[in-house]
Amino acid sequence: MLRGFTARLLLGVLAIHAVLLPLLFGGVLYLVERTYQDQFVDHVRSDAHLLAVLAGQVERRWLQGVMEELVLSGHVLFVRLVDASGRVVAAAGEQDGPFREDFFFGQHGDGVYHIELPLLGGEAGGRRLRLGYDEAPARAQIARAWRRGLGLAAAYVFLTVVLVAFWGRRMSRPLLRLRQASRSIARGRFDESLDVESSLAEIRSLAEDLDHMRRELVSQARHLEHLAMHDPLTGLPNRALFRDRLRQALQASRRRPAPFAVFIIDLDRFKEINDTLGHNTGDRLLQQVASRLAAQVRDADTVARLGGDEFALLLPSLGREHAPAVARKIVDALAVPCRVEGRVLEVGASVGVALHPEHGASASDLMRRADVAMYAAKRDGCGFALYDPDLDRHSLQQLTLTSELRRAIERGELVVHYQPQLDLARGRISGVEALVRWQHPEHGPIPPDDFIPAAEQTGLIAPLTEAVLAAAVRDCRAWREAGHPLRLAVNLSAYSLRGDGAFERLGAIIRAGGLPRGTLVLELTESALLGIPLRVMEKLAFFEHLGVPISIDDFGSGYSPLMYLKRLPVCELKIGKSFVMEMARDDSDAAIVRGVAGLAHTLGLTVVAEGVEDARTLEMVRALGCDTAQGYHVGRPMPAGELLSWLRDRAG
């Protein structure tokens, strides 16, 4: 009840007045009372004195008349003239009670001021005059003064309470307005401006501060809303806003049927550019792509960045007849090389198109189907593709394959086969390459080319690589214990090196295997090297510390800078099958093999020739300077269990 500002103010004022009012009004009334008493006493004393003087001058017969006149005046209740012995010789008026002289007002509480004076003058003769003055008129005056004073005090208190209540309410009104405003702000209603009028500078200042806070919140909310709905790099709507606009388009289409198209655009070589030239270049490229896309569409269209190098378009009123032309225009616009930081970068795009209403009635359906079409366009290299239900079936198969692969890794359905490698100088088997095989319980053996890309795209490559490495290291140690100190080569996907802790997990498997240094070799394809960011590549030295060198697989088939050979802990180059298998028919391939072998030896590296499928090729690679041969002519890939007997048979 007393928590309100006005109530507290009233209470405070009343408390102050409870102390001050009695002091102030009590003091004033006391002085008034004393003044009235003094006036009365003064009047009595001077009156009695004059009468004593008069009585001393006149004859007794005259004195009796004066005494009676005095009593008739009303102020004097009685007069007695007494002689020196105390006997009353003349009297007027009625005397109640004994005569007790007063020296103060109300001294005896009998309502009469008794005073006795000797007669002054020649006729005195020791006589004394006793008078009784009525105190009632003075008391009435005093009582009236008290009543008026108390009335004034009550009126003062009443007016004070009214004024304080009025002032308190007037002062608390802006505070209430501030409270309402702050609650509105707390509820998220920032748009109501805060207009608080007050004569108090503190309240005005508080209102200004609150309004400033509100404006800041509005600004921050808008900024957050923009951040939540837009891509900070390109300023384009993000996935959330794109989906929202797509839903709006679908609702509008329900009210008034109209076709529209959804384009999903994925840049083709963006990842390579981003990894090799850095994120800054990649970001500038994305900004240019965004500008180009925005320039190709109408104002009513929506261009959004969904994430990474993926963009999307929402094109209202676009049907099947015009969608291909627009898609082509987009592809052509993005095919024009971009100039970023002084470099000319070619970045193509694959566009998938889904149309409403024929390809879907929901946002998620349309986006998924445009996505499927985009993957089809990317796979076929045709720039753009319109969604086709057949594409979806392929996607479904891919999805099924992925989930089964995950299960296969978990259940250990993947097996490792080993293909022998022949030391050409010594003519004996010096090592093996571990090759993963998937024996599907229903579909039979599935070739690596069918499931490795899927594993790389879905992130399953890391657990797959770790499973293969662990199994191969375990088998290699078993062979060594059986008296076959073979070297082991395991393929490493660039994707398996991504993610937190990838190096640590691989390192733990290698350490747990306990193989001698140099026994294990990790093979990275030349094209995989391009996919490894520079910062990750620098961490490859980690394997060198573990005694595990790197072998570059399919050397010569890609575009890797030779600088890598110097930077990386490379011990070996593997010449791709395409060169080795065609070597007998194509002299240039033979020259390449010779050149690679020469380069490798110059750098202190060994050379492995893959794809040796006949004796002639074997002799050629030996003659061209290769150190090791691998291929069906040397030995087919085989399970670990068969390898030992194969080695024994070969030795026998």
Add this chain to the structure above:
Amino acid sequence: MTVRRLVLVLCCLLATALLPASPQQGERRLVLAAGATTTVPPLTLGELRRAYLGMPVEKDGVRIVPLLNAGDPVLYQVFLQKIMFMSAPAYERRRLSGTLQGGGQRLREYETPGGLAAALLATPGAVTYMWAETVQATPGLREVQTLWRGRVE
């Protein structure tokens, strides 16, 4: 008890009843006091009033110097009622106006009996009003005259 003895007691009681009480019980006396060595003569009521209103009074070659005895409120009121015939505020106003108009010195006031007695002794012609018992109890003072006698209840 013998008859002779009973008669004696009755005689004593009779004598006690018949003899006048002097002074009467509870009665007090207001007197004019001065230093014992001074020669201040008795003053009339008019002279005393004039002196205490700040007017110059000289009698028998003695210039009267009135001193205010302000230590006892009852005494002061008796003085005002019996000598000055006015109330305290009226007397103070009169004193003030008399001082301002006449150009004389303000009457000296004394709150303590010691200070008042010292002033009476030190000032030639100095007088003041006191209860008679106070004068009797204060060495060096003397009663000049009785101003009033009566009960103060």
